[in-house]
Amino acid sequence: MIDVASRQRGHVSLDTRPWASVEEFDSARATLDAWRGKRCLKTMTDWRSLDEAIQLGLIRSRLRAEGKATLNVREGMPASDLLRRAFLRAYAHEDLGLTRTYSYPALADRSGVSD
Known part of the structure; x- marks a missing residue:
């Protein structure tokens, strides 16, 4: 979180690095699009929720690509x-x-x- 003086509140600030593959990006983007349909990224709790969803999606995508079973997560x-x-x-x-x-x-x- 960084302070935004003009808004008198904190703001989520992130650094980025490139995805390992286009498939990882596509999986993360699909997860983000679904996640933000019901939420908004404003706090670190929001970020942790989104990051957890993205990581779980990446794991499920890798398992599917390897022909392995995945847990049905709702x-x-x-x-x-x-x-x-x-x-x-x-x-x-x-x-x-x-x-x-x-x-x-x-x-x-x-x-x-x-x-």
């Missing part, structure tokens, strides 16, 4: 739900050093999930 989804779903996917595929020892119903009972 607007307003709490981070805890995203983390829970990521864990369950890793657990089901025995990724990240996880070993599947519970059935799906038993795991849901132990985690308190009742979808």
